Amino acid sequence: MNAIKDARCGHDDGQSSVNRQRIVDLGLPFPAALCTADGMAALSQALKQGSCCHLPFCSTVEGEALGADIFLGDDHAGPRARGNPGWQWQEPLVFPCVDFSSGRIGEVLAACRLLKEWGEFVALEVSGPITILNCLMELGTLFRTWRKHPEWVEDALQQLMRFQLRYMQEAVAAGVDLLCYADPLGTYSILGPKHGKRLMAEYVAPLLQRVEALGGAGIHLCPKTSLLLTEYGFAQWERVTVGPVDDYAQGCLRAAGKGRLFGEACLKNTGYRLRNGEIQTLRLQEETTI
Amino acid sequence: MKNKEAFLAELSRCVLEMEDDVIAPIARRYAEEGHDPLDGILFGLVDGMNQAAVLYEQEEYFIPELLICSTALYNGLNILRPLLPQSDFGGKGKIVIGVVEGDTHDIGKNLVCIMLETAGYEMIDLGRDVPVERFVSSAKENNAEIIALSTLMSTSMGNMKKVIDRLEAQGVREQYKVIVGGGPISPAFARKIGADGYSASALEAVKLADRLLSQTPVSPHKHLSSLG
Numbered sequence A: 001m002n003a004i005k006d007a008r009c010g011h012d013d014g015q016s017s018v019n020r021q022r023i024v025d026l027g028l029p030f031p032a033a034l035c036t037a038d039g040m041a042a043l044s045q046a047l048k049q050g051s052c053c054h055l056p057f058c059s060t061v062e063g064e065a066l067g068a069d070i071f072l073g074d075d076h077a078g079p080r081a082r083g084n085p086g087w088q089w090q091e092p093l094v095f096p097c098v099d100f101s102s103g104r105i106g107e108v109l110a111a112c113r114l115l116k117e118w119g120e121f122v123a124l125e126v127s128g129p130i131t132i133l134n135c136l137m138e139l140g141t142l143f144r145t146w147r148k149h150p151e152w153v154e155d156a157l158q159q160l161m162r163f164q165l166r167y168m169q170e171a172v173a174a175g176v177d178l179l180c181y182a183d184p185l186g187t188y189s190i191l192g193p194k195h196g197k198r199l200m201a202e203y204v205a206p207l208l209q210r211v212e213a214l215g216g217a218g219i220h221l222c223p224k225t226s227l228l229l230t231e232y233g234f235a236q237w238e239r240v241t242v243g244p245v246d247d248y249a250q251g252c253l254r255a256a257g258k259g260r261l262f263g264e265a266c267l268k269n270t271g272y273r274l275r276n277g278e279i280q281t282l283r284l285q286e287e288t289t290i
Numbered sequence B: 001m002k003n004k005e006a007f008l009a010e011l012s013r014c015v016l017e018m019e020d021d022v023i024a025p026i027a028r029r030y031a032e033e034g035h036d037p038l039d040g041i042l043f044g045l046v047d048g049m050n051q052a053a054v055l056y057e058q059e060e061y062f063i064p065e066l067l068i069c070s071t072a073l074y075n076g077l078n079i080l081r082p083l084l085p086q087s088d089f090g091g092k093g094k095i096v097i098g099v100v101e102g103d104t105h106d107i108g109k110n111l112v113c114i115m116l117e118t119a120g121y122e123m124i125d126l127g128r129d130v131p132v133e134r135f136v137s138s139a140k141e142n143n144a145e146i147i148a149l150s151t152l153m154s155t156s157m158g159n160m161k162k163v164i165d166r167l168e169a170q171g172v173r174e175q176y177k178v179i180v181g182g183g184p185i186s187p188a189f190a191r192k193i194g195a196d197g198y199s200a201s202a203l204e205a206v207k208l209a210d211r212l213l214s215q216t217p218v219s220p221h222k223h224l225s226s227l228g
Helices: A020-025 A037-047 A061-065 A103-117 A129-134 A139-148 A150-173 A188-214 A223-231 A248-255 B004-016 B023-032 B037-057 B063-083 B107-118 B132-142 B158-169 B187-193 B202-212 B220-226
Strands: A052-055 A069-071 A080-083 A121-127 A178-182 A218-221 A235-241 A278-284 B094-099 B122-125 B146-150 B177-181
Touching: A037 A052, A037 A103, A052 A103, A061 A069, A061 A103, A061 A121, A061 A129, A061 A150, A103 A121, A103 A150, A121 A150, A121 A248, A129 A139, A129 A150, A129 A188, A139 A150, A139 B063, A139 B107, A150 A178, A150 A188, A178 A188, A178 A223, A178 A248, A188 A218, A188 A223, A188 A278, A188 B063, A218 A223, A218 A248, A223 A235, A223 A278, A248 A278, B004 B023, B004 B037, B004 B063, B023 B037, B023 B063, B037 B063, B037 B107, B037 B202, B063 B107, B094 B107, B094 B132, B107 B122, B107 B146, B107 B202, B132 B146, B132 B158, B146 B158, B146 B202, B158 B177, B158 B187, B177 B187, B177 B202
Parallel strands: A052 A121, A121 A178, A178 A218, B094 B122, B094 B146, B146 B177
Antiparallel strands: A069 A080, A235 A278
């Protein structure tokens, strides 16, 4: 078996932490800076490094919209799940109907619109299914259910995909320039080849095909996801010339039109530089089968 | 009526092959037929988990498989452990373990905890999102030898150093070995913050703990004989 070497996380210096103290030190109100459009837009602009303003500041927005209990943080750390609704396969799964104009998810989209009004490029971070589902159930339960009752997980993934597509549609309508997909718990080093390939086939590749069809924003993938897609044949790399750019994010923005799916490096790795004025884009294979 | 060896092989197989929903009745029958519960744990359940750990090292099993194996292990332990005399398990040392504050992802920590427990350590599992001071106070209360810190998130890494700083501030740093691990953690980071060790995997954590406490890895047979 060819073992894959997982891509290394590109932002390992803890600089992206948004605990209460950091927000207050920036002269911004807590917790408003994490849950109101005005606050989030101001915080995103204050934290901006490079070409894009990033939103949100955690991977809990989607989970919260689906029912997770989220603690917005304190002096020690930023937002995280305080508990989960404890989804189980024994109960029929019906996702709540999410109103994308209200709640923290609505404020995130409104913050995107504000940043666009302020003349900023906006990168919206969206979480992958394993990370979202971890806000809603224990991971051990998820993996066990995926093995013993796969139809329940397949149904959950289908419902989750519909939710994510709606979210990304709203984001594109809000003017987001880059949709940044990352699934910290859905990586090769955690899932392994069997579940990694399954996740690509059953969720990521089909999702990306539908997101590409939306048009509008570019799509950036965490390199851990782009690795799985390419290693298992769901996508292949192509080089595109973008010329001299200030940073990798600018390269992604400039390439939009020649290619829209990126993922050669971590977008938060502000030290990463393109070589020879070229950026790699991903071309999805037409058929996604296991 | 099954003989003891057949039962032990079945318990081991159930753990290794993730048969978490059938292991409890097997463990119950094993005990009802009068077989030694400690043998059932060490040569049945732990044997299966050790084989699963080898497959993990060989990258045949990953986190999803290990989590289900551990569910099977604990389903069997829930039957057999209550039948043990108090002192018969966990005598190699005490380890306080938890996910540092700011992080609620505990799959890695749970696996490390299972492997260390099956290796004979007594685990004080503080769970996830654990405040700095709680690691220190728990280590003191339980006379632990090792404090094991885990995080999956780069934004929480700084809290690992805070635990070490708190130990130093209280003048007790030398009393505990501090080991760290998790997705964004590296050997360089561990050295930078003054940790005593870094482990890249659950199995390595066992070897690290053994090394730090200057114990050679103990086979189940030796573990038995050490109980006298």
